Structures are given as structure tokens and as C-alpha cells.
Amino acid sequence: MTTLSSNVAAVYAEYVANYGKDNADYLMDVMGAWQKHYSHVAVIDLGIGDNAAVEAKVQADAARHGWIFERVAGNLILIRRLSEGDWANDFLLLQPGEHIAINCLSDCCCRASVLYFWAMPVPNHFIPNRDSRVFAPLRDFLHAPPQSVVAEYIAALTAPGDVVLDPFGALPNVARAAVALGRRAIVVESNPLWAWLARALATLPPAAEIDAALTRLGDVPKDDVALRTHLEQLYVTRCAACQQLTPADYFIRTRAGGLVARHYTCAHCGVTREDAATEEDWKRADAIAARGIHYHFALARVLPENGAFAERLRKMLDLYTPRNLSALATLTQKIEARFHAAREQTILLLLLLHALERGASFFAKPDATPELMSHPQFVEFNLWRQIEAAARALTTSPPALELAESPSAVMNAAARVFIGRGNAKTLARDLPRDSVALVLTAPPTRRVAVWALAYFWGAWILGRAAVQSLVPFLDTRKGAAWEWRWYADGLDSAFKSIAQFGRTDAPAVLVFDAAWHSVLEALLLAAAGARWKPEAFVFQPRLGDLPRHEFDDVWGEYRLAFVHAAADRRPLTDVPTLEKRIRASALAAANEIFARRGEALAFSFVHHAAFVRIAREGWLADARATPLKMSPGRFVHNAVLAGLQDGYADDFDHSSNANQFVWFRRSHALDVPLIERVEAEVRALLSRGVTSREELQDALYRKFPGDLTPEAGLIELCAAAYAEPVTEAERARAMNALARLGERLGYQTISDFRFQVSDLSPSAIENRKSKIENFDVVWLSNGEMAHAFVWRVRAAFADLAQIHIAPTRGYVIVPEQWVALMREKTRRLPYLADAFYEAGWNFVRLAAVEKLLTQEKVERSDVALITGLIPPLMAARAQLGLL
Amino acid sequence: MFGVRGTRAVYLCAAHSPHIVDVELLERGLHDQPADLRAQLQARIDAASAEAYDAILLAYGLCGQATAGIRAPLGGCRVVVPRARLHHPLSWQSRALPR
Numbered sequence: 001m002t003t004l005s006s007n008v009a010a011v012y013a014e015y016v017a018n019y020g021k022d023n024a025d026y027l028m029d030v031m032g033a034w035q036k037h038y039s040h041v042a043v044i045d046l047g048i049g050d051n052a053a054v055e056a057k058v059q060a061d062a063a064r065h066g067w068i069f070e071r072v073a074g075n076l077i078l079i080r081r082l083s084e085g086d087w088a089n090d091f092l093l094l095q096p097g098e099h100i101a102i103n104c105l106s107d108c109c110c111r112a113s114v115l116y117f118w119a120m121p122v123p124n125h126f127i128p129n130r131d132s133r134v135f136a137p138l139r140d141f142l143h144a145p146p147q148s149v150v151a152e153y154i155a156a157l158t159a160p161g162d163v164v165l166d167p168f169g170a171l172p173n174v175a176r177a178a179v180a181l182g183r184r185a186i187v188v189e190s191n192p193l194w195a196w197l198a199r200a201l202a203t204l205p206p207a208a209e210i211d212a213a214l215t216r217l218g219d220v221p222k223d224d225v226a227l228r229t230h231l232e233q234l235y236v237t238r239c240a241a242c243q244q245l246t247p248a249d250y251f252i253r254t255r256a257g258g259l260v261a262r263h264y265t266c267a268h269c270g271v272t273r274e275d276a277a278t279e280e281d282w283k284r285a286d287a288i289a290a291r292g293i294h295y296h297f298a299l300a301r302v303l304p305e306n307g308a309f310a311e312r313l314r315k316m317l318d319l320y321t322p323r324n325l326s327a328l329a330t331l332t333q334k335i336e337a338r339f340h341a342a343r344e345q346t347i348l349l350l351l352l353l354h355a356l357e358r359g360a361s362f363f364a365k366p367d368a369t370p371e372l373m374s375h376p377q378f379v380e381f382n383l384w385r386q387i388e389a390a391a392r393a394l395t396t397s398p399p400a401l402e403l404a405e406s407p408s409a410v411m412n413a414a415a416r417v418f419i420g421r422g423n424a425k426t427l428a429r430d431l432p433r434d435s436v437a438l439v440l441t442a443p444p445t446r447r448v449a450v451w452a453l454a455y456f457w458g459a460w461i462l463g464r465a466a467v468q469s470l471v472p473f474l475d476t477r478k479g480a481a482w483e484w485r486w487y488a489d490g491l492d493s494a495f496k497s498i499a500q501f502g503r504t505d506a507p508a509v510l511v512f513d514a515a516w517h518s519v520l521e522a523l524l525l526a527a528a529g530a531r532w533k534p535e536a537f538v539f540q541p542r543l544g545d546l547p548r549h550e551f552d553d554v555w556g557e558y559r560l561a562f563v564h565a566a567a568d569r570r571p572l573t574d575v576p577t578l579e580k581r582i583r584a585s586a587l588a589a590a591n592e593i594f595a596r597r598g599e600a601l602a603f604s605f606v607h608h609a610a611f612v613r614i615a616r617e618g619w620l621a622d623a624r625a626t627p628l629k630m631s632p633g634r635f636v637h638n639a640v641l642a643g644l645q646d647g648y649a650d651d652f653d654h655s656s657n658a659n660q661f662v663w664f665r666r667s668h669a670l671d672v673p674l675i676e677r678v679e680a681e682v683r684a685l686l687s688r689g690v691t692s693r694e695e696l697q698d699a700l701y702r703k704f705p706g707d708l709t710p711e712a713g714l715i716e717l718c719a720a721a722y723a724e725p726v727t728e729a730e731r732a733r734a735m736n737a738l739a740r741l742g743e744r745l746g747y748q749t750i751s752d753f754r755f756q757v758s759d760l761s762p763s764a765i766e767n768r769k770s771k772i773e774n775f776d777v778v779w780l781s782n783g784e785m786a787h788a789f790v791w792r793v794r795a796a797f798a799d800l801a802q803i804h805i806a807p808t809r810g811y812v813i814v815p816e817q818w819v820a821l822m823r824e825k826t827r828r829l830p831y832l833a834d835a836f837y838e839a840g841w842n843f844v845r846l847a848a849v850e851k852l853l854t855q856e857k858v859e860r861s862d863v864a865l866i867t868g869l870i871p872p873l874m875a876a877r878a879q880l881g882l883l
Numbered sequence: 884m885f886g887v888r889g890t891r892a893v894y895l896c897a898a899h900s901p902h903i904v905d906v907e908l909l910e911r912g913l914h915d916q917p918a919d920l921r922a923q924l925q926a927r928i929d930a931a932s933a934e935a936y937d938a939i940l941l942a943y944g945l946c947g948q949a950t951a952g953i954r955a956p957l958g959g960c961r962v963v964v965p966r967a968r969l970h971h972p973l974s975w976q977s978r979a980l981p982r
Contacts, residue, residue: 045925082965083897084901092965093963094964098954437952566925761904
């Protein structure tokens with residue numbers, strides 16, 4: 001045991017070279033101290049070869065250290081079973097993509113008495129956002145992964161005590177989830193305003209302190225009244241009910257400066273109203289000069305010292321009405337002059353930041369999310385009310401975290417979490433290589449306008465010097481090409497640095513939403529440069545979101561997990577071959593996702609499948625390593641599109657109308673349409689008594705993981721269709737209504753009609769293999785079958801497309817609860833819907849039949865009014881309702 | 884198959900196995916630094932899984948840190964690890980008891 005192996009000898013030699021012999025001996029002694037912690041030593045005799053020499057050596061060591069010597073008979077059973085493939089029970093089998101996870105009962109792995117090991121794959125199913133909406137200023141501008149989502153990844157991919165790194169942490173979500181699970185977290189953010197915000201939100205004082213700060217702020221005197229009174233008076237309006245003055249909640253204004261409406265709850269008579277703005281409101285709003293002292297105060301705050309980008313900053317100031325700008329200037333002056341205690345100031349600056357967001361003209365409606373665009377009409381909020389609401393919301397924040405002063409304190413296990421300003425490069429000072437168990441984050445926003453706003457707000461709140469690094473984003477001349485290069489280059493260098501901190505086995509998980517295709521391309525390309533390969537990928541758009549044009553984006557939720565990839569082959573750098581491979585790979589990926597989902601898809605699905613596959617196969621890394629005439633991103637993008645175009649020569653097709661463009665394959669090698677599989681699973685779960693939305697989602701997302709993930713809302717749509725089972729009584733009601741209608745139209749009607757060969761029209765005889773033997777109701781005209789109705793137990797239509805029923809008109813009777821599901825099915829299966837209609841089929845809604853029956857006069861041509869999923873009869877009513 | 888100690892036992896069983904088993908040894912002493920060992924093990928697994936093996940067998944037990952996080956690469960083959968606790972040869976019944 002004490003023989004120096006070659007490795008130990010090498011270590012010793014290194015110590016001698018570096019520290020001298022004395023020190024080296026001391027170090028080896030200390031490192032050999034483990035020997036002191038043992039009381040016994042044993043030689044395991046396997047019965048192979050001669051152990052005498054080893055045994056003599058061990059006995060000598062035992063005598064020297066005072067250990068009790070033992071000889072133990074071992075056996076080869078385990079090793080034999082391992083090598084012979086008999087792996088039941090005593091072995092852990094890792095399937096490709098799985099890794100070993102540990103959990104232990106005590107605090108730290110090293111001291112654990114019991115260790116649990118299991119094989120844990122990177123989650124490949126969609127993990128939905130279950131966060132209750134926690135208030136945070138600028139929340140809608142920040143990209144942060146939901147806490148409920150990151151918690152699942154942390155639990156699945158790390159052990160207690162491990163370090164989780166969030167390199168783009170604009171909110172403390174990852175930190176909170178990690179700490180709650182007993183992990184350590186390092187959260188850095190390069191944007192100084194976001195970093196300040198994350199730290200401030202993670203360390204909020206208790207509710208009472210927030211409350212007290214708000215009260216003190218409101219009490220500050222301003223022109224002989226309290227500040228809160230002064231601010232509220234800026235927004236007063238005359239109550240239309242009692243004619244008294246009362247502060248409004250908000251006004252609706254136009255871009256041109258007009259006032260449209262006012263919303264208020266009267267402080268005197270208590271009514272809540274929204275009225276048209278009056279001339280008095282106009283006058284009051286105009287009383288505040290557009291370029292008054294508050295305007296110059298604000299401009300001086302945000303204008304860089306060299307006066308650069310003055311025009312851009314003036315434009316940003318124009319996002320605020322004079323009234324709001326005046327309120328913001330007053331608030332800022334009072335906070336800075338009166339409040340110097342750090343904690344109190346932080347609270348008030350958070351509230352001010354919120355007021356800066358709400359004061360800008362980003363809100364088309366009072367409850368809308370802010371949008372960076374010129375709304376023709378926007379909301380001018382009463383900013384004092386906004387501050388009060390924000391303070392109330394802040395008091396419900398989760399308890400404060402205890403933050404380390406530097407990442408190294410977390411590495412030394414002196415603290416559990418660091419949140420602060422920094423980036424991958426600054427982290428290199430504090431973070432050793434291979435120290436992070438999981439990288440978990442949302443990539444930074446690509447929208448330069450948001451970075452420019454961060455400068456503006458940051459300069460206002462933290463001072464110009466603090467946000468100096470954001471000044472370049474004010475430059476509007478740089479253009480879209482520069483933006484993309486900036487984003488791609490930034491990700492590239494960030495990912496390369498971040499990857500070094502991760503252990504070899506550390507996955508990197510990106511959780512984000514609403515991305516352009518090019519953002520995903522930039523992420524995958526940067527990841528390839530960091531030698532990360534996609535291991536799990538989930539894209540989930542909202543149900544019904546479809547692009548207008550062939551290659552347009554659809555936004556959605558993303559879960560993208562990478563693992564470190566060892567270089568397994570020489571890069572392919574021959575440009576024509578590389579292009580050919582990428583084209584083939586893109587086409588194969590598209591074929592696969594069409595086949596697997598079995599239905600028409602928005603281009604985003606196809607695009608993502610292609611890029612993820614190309615990344616997995618290493619072609620992205622190759623493109624980066626190859627000298628090209630264009631950027632690797634552009635090269636791959638072109639090759640992918642060329643590959644997808646190749647699909648048209650194959651069996652790709654599309655369906656388009658005014659608002660949607662979907663792609664599909666006409667091949668017969670497709671799986672059952674996803675919607676049918678989801679529907680069947682939801683029905684099965686409902687019949688087993690599962691009713692909670694969460695349970696349904698969890699089961700379905702696990703059953704249909706990765707590229708099979710259903711769109712947001714599909715599960716709910718299926719559940720709504722089957723929540724109330726269709727009953728026999730409903731069928732009887734439908735039969736009855738149809739029989740009555742048939743009679744009134746002068747048809748001979750037959751219920752529960754059974755086919756006789758002689759009943760069939762010549763074309764129907766050709767289809768004698770017809771699966772339908774029964775119609776529930778038929779209408780005969782001169783002995784010919786004119787209309788035939790089918791009642792079904794499931795919202796299915798596609799199978800009928802194979803049954804050519806024309807010239808008879810066939811109908812599937814649709815109960816109201818199936819209408820939405822049926823419409824979705826015809827949308828996703830456009831080729832089957834076409835075949836269905838061409839074969840002579842259509843839908844009829846029971847509600848439409850019953851409505852037609854209420855009319856005094858009906859004619860045979862009226863049948864057209866009740867057919868289709870939105871029959872003209874119902875559509876007309878819907879439009880009337882809207883009017 | 885990767886082994887660290889008890890090479891005789893590993894070679895003996897490999898020779899008797901009905902399967903073709905290639906044995907590869909990693910240098911002793913690596914286990915002093917679990918992170919290094921894991922990194923090295925993982926690198927070897929990644930490399931081996933690119934070849935046409937049915938499975939990769941680790942003659943390491945599931946001890947502390949060294950095998951935690953070991954991954955079977957996607958698109959590669961299975962990895963088999965004994966569930967045993969200590970990282971002495973798999974034949975062990977080590978009685979070296981912590982005090």
C-alpha cells in the first residue's frame with residue numbers, strides 16, 4: 001500500500017522541484033495522513049497467483065502503523081458477472097444519454113453514510129412554467145428562467161452541495177431554486193442595471209420595512225403638501241357623478257398628445273368609471289410644460305458626459321408625457337435628498353425603477369404587457385398609484401437570500417450564493433475550471449432596444465458612470481447586421497468561457513421563450529464552439545400560433561440542454577462535402593419530425609429539428625472550423641434551407657391561406673397524428689379519474705417528450721372535449737332533431753340505417769370495403785340516399801376520408817364540446833380534411849340543426865346553412881353578437 | 884472494460900468471458916482526485932463509445948465522487964457500473980474500516 005506508484009512518485013518529484021526536499025517530505029506526510037485514520041488492514045486473497053510478497057509488505061506496514069492485519073478470502077463473482085454480461089441486480093446500466101446521479105442523506109457527499117445512486121437522464125420532456133407571478137420591476141423586459149422550471153433541472157442534474165452557475169442572471173430565480181434544494185449558486189450578469197436589480201430583489205428587507213419606506217416617502221413635504229398629495233394632484237379629474245375632483249388611475253392618451261379617456265374611482269362618491277376626457281383634463285395636462293425644468297433635470301441625468309447620443313436620449317425622454325416626467329423628476333429629487341440609508345434607498349430606487357417603466361408609453365392597455373413600439377394610443381398611469389401597488393407587491397416577495405461578497409466565497413463553501421455583476425471573463429478570476437455541476441440560464445435578450453433602455457434607466461437610477469458600458473447600445477446607426485454580429489460574437493465568447501467552468505459531465509440548460517429562428521441558430525453555433533452538443537430539445541409554441549409565410553418564425557417556449565461532447569472525429573472541412581452533409585441532415589431531420597408528429601407543422605418545428613440534428617452530428621462545429629466565404633451561421637442557414645427545399649422534390653407539401661402557412665409530408669410512412677395520440681391519452685387519463693390540469697400535463701409531457709411535445713393548450717383542448725362524456729341521451733336528441741328536420745324538408749327519413757347492397761349508389765359500390773355499415777340517420781329522396789348522418793363516440797373524421805360517399809352527402813354529427821377540437825384537427829391535417837370533403841363528407845353541428853328547426857320556414861337549400869364546423873347559421877349569430 | 888486495481892482478476896475474467904472483452908487500464912493514483920478520475924474516465928468512455936462495442940464495463944464501484952456524473956454518451960453504447968460501494972477490486976470484502 002505504501003509503494004510509491006509511478007504517479008505518486010511523479011507528484012513527489014514535482015514537490016521536490018517546486019518546494020525543496022524537506023517541504024516535499026512534509027507534504028507527502030500530510031497527504032499520507034489518511035493512513036492514520038485506519039485501524040485495520042486486510043489483504044484480499046482471490047486465489048489467483050502468489051500473494052506472498054504483497055502480504056509480507058502489508059504485514060510490515062501494519063506493524064509500523066499499528067494496524068490489525070487480516071487475510072480475507074475474496075471471490076471473483078462480481079467481476080465474472082460483469083465481464084460475462086450477467087448484470088441483473090448488482091449493476092447499474094446506463095443507457096446512452098443517461099448519467100449517474102448521487103444523493104446522500106447527510107449534508108455533504110464525503111461524509112455521507114448512505115449514498116444513493118441512480119441513472120438519471122437529462123430531462124427531455126417539457127417542464128411547464130408553474131411560477132405564480134412574482135412582481136419585479138422591468139420583469140417583462142428581463143429574460144429569466146421560471147423558478148419552477150429551473151428547480152426541476154437542478155434536482156435532476158445536480159447533487160446537494162453542487163454549484164449551479166447562471167451566467168446571465170437578471171432575476172434571482174436560479175439562485176432561489178438552487179438554495180431551496182441545498183445547492184450552491186453563482187449568478188452573474190454583465191448588464192449593470194440587471195445585476196443591481198437581481199441583487200436588490202434577492203435581498204429585499206421584510207414587508208414592514210418596505211411599508212415604512214413607502215410611508216416616509218409619501219410624507220416628504222413638497223410645496224407645502226405631502227409628496228403623495230402633490231403627485232396625486234397631478235392626475236386629478238372631475239368625477240362625472242358628483243362633480244368633485246379626484247385622482248384618476250390612468251388616462252388614455254394619443255401619440256399626438258391628445259387625451260382620450262380617464263379611468264378613476266371617485267374618492268368622494270365611490271363610483272368607478274371610465275369616461276371620455278374633458279377640456280378640463282386637457283388643460284390640466286397641458287399646464288405642465290413639455291420642456292420644463294423637469295425635462296432638463298432628466299436629460300442631464302442620462303446624457304453621457306461627452307454629450308453623445310443626445311438625440312436618441314431626447315427621443316427616449318419623449319416616451320414620457322410631461323406630467324409623468326415631472327412626477328419622476330420630483331420623486332428622484334426627493335429620494336436622493338432625503339434617504340441615505342442603503343436598505344431604504346434600495347427599496348425606493350426599486351419603486352422608482354418601476355415608475356420609470358410604467359411611466360413610459362409602452363402600454364396599449366392598462367393590463368397589457370409593455371411593448372417597444374409606438375402605440376397609437378397608450379396609457380398614462382398615475383405614477384404614485386403605481387408606486388403604491390409596486391410596494392404592496394414587493395412585500396409579498398420570498399424571503400431574502402444571504403449573499404456572498406464574491407463567487408470565491410461560494411466556491412470555498414463559506415456561503416451558498418453569489419449574485420452580482422460579472423461575466424464569463426471576470427468569473428475566471430474566482431472560479432476554478434471543472435467546478436460547476438450545472439450551467440442553467442436564459443440567454444440574454446438580443447433586442448438592442450432593451451439594452452438601450454437599460455442604459456437610460458440605469459443612468460437614471462444608478463448614475464451614468466455605473467452604466468457606461470451600455471452607451472454603445474444607444475447608437476442607432478449600427479443597424480441589424482451589427483446587432484446580429486454583436487449577439488453571435490457575445491454568445492460565442494461567453495459560452496467558450498463558461499464551458500471551462502463546467503465539470504466534464506456538467507450539462508448546460510437554457511430555458512427561454514419567444515425567440516427568433518436566428519437566436520436559436522446563434523445559440524447552437526456558439527454552443528458548438530464551446531463543444532456543447534444538444535442532448536435534449538423541446539420547443540413549445542402556443543396552440544394555433546402559425547406563421548403567415550413559408551419561413552416565418554413562430555415564438556414559443558424553449559428547453560435546450562447541452563452536454564459536453566468529446567471530439568470523436570476529425571473535422572470535415574471540405575466545403576462542398578460539408579454543404580452536402582448539412583443539406584442531407586436537414587432533410588432527414590425534417591422527414592423525421594413530419595413522420596414522428598404525423599401532421600402539418602409550422603416551419604419553426606422543421607427549422608429547429610434540422611438545426612438541432614446538425615448540431616448533434618457535429619456539422620456546426622465543422623462549419624466553424626472551415627474557412628468559408630461567409631459567416632458559418634449564414635453558410636449553415638443557407639444549406640439548411642436548400643435541404644428543406646430538396647424536400648419539395650421528395651414528398652413535402654404545404655397548405656396556406658391568408659393567415660397561416662404549414663408544411664407537411666404526403667408520405668404514408670407517417671405516425672398516427674400527434675393530436676390523435678394526445679387525444680387518446682387524455683381520454684384514457686380522464687376515464688381513470690385524473691382531472692387536475694397539472695396531473696394531465698405532467699403525464700402527457702412525459703408521454704410525449706422532446707420533439708413530440710404538444711403545443712401549449714392542446715392538452716387542455718382535448719380535456720375540454722372529453723370532460724363531459726357524450727351520452728346516449730345526446731345521441732337520441734340528435735337523431736330526433738335530424739329526423740324531424742328531414743321530414744320537414746320532405747325527405748323520407750330512416751334511423752339506424754343498415755346497408756343493403758341495393759341501397760348503394762354505383763360509386764359507393766366501388767367502395768364496398770367501406771368501414772361504415774351503419775348510418776344513424778339517412779334522408780332519402782325518390783329512393784336515393786341524399787343525406788346520411790353518422791354519430792361518433794370520438795372526435796375523429798380522418799378515417800372517413802377513405803370512404804367515398806358522393807353523390808350522397810355524408811355528415812359527422814359534432815356535439816358542441818367537440819367543435820374546437822375538430823377545428824384544430826382539420827387545421828393540423830389539411831390533406832386529410834381535403835380528402836374528407838372531396839369524398840363527400842362534411843360536419844354538422846347539433847346546435848345548428850336545432851336552431852334551423854326553430855325557423856318557421858325551411859327549404860332543402862337551407863341544409864348548406866347548418867354544415868361545416870362553423871356553419872353559416874352559427875357564424876351569422878356570432879357576428880350579430882359582436883355587433 | 885476499464886480497471887484500476889486487481890488487474891489480474893480483471894484479465895482472468897475477461898479471458899474466460901464468452902464475449903470479446905478489451906481491457907483498458909487507467910493509471911493508479913487518479914482516484915486521489917475524484918474529479919480528475921471522473922474526467923479521465925469520461926473521456927475514455929466517450930472515446931470507446933465511438934467504437935463498435937456493445938457495452939462499456941467499469942471495474943470501479945460507485946464510490947463517492949469518481950463515478951458520480953459518469954455519462955453514457957448519446958448515440959454510444961451502454962455503460963455498466965457495479966453497484967458496490969468501495970473502489971477496491973470488485974472481488975473485495977475490504978475490512979479497512981474507517982475509525
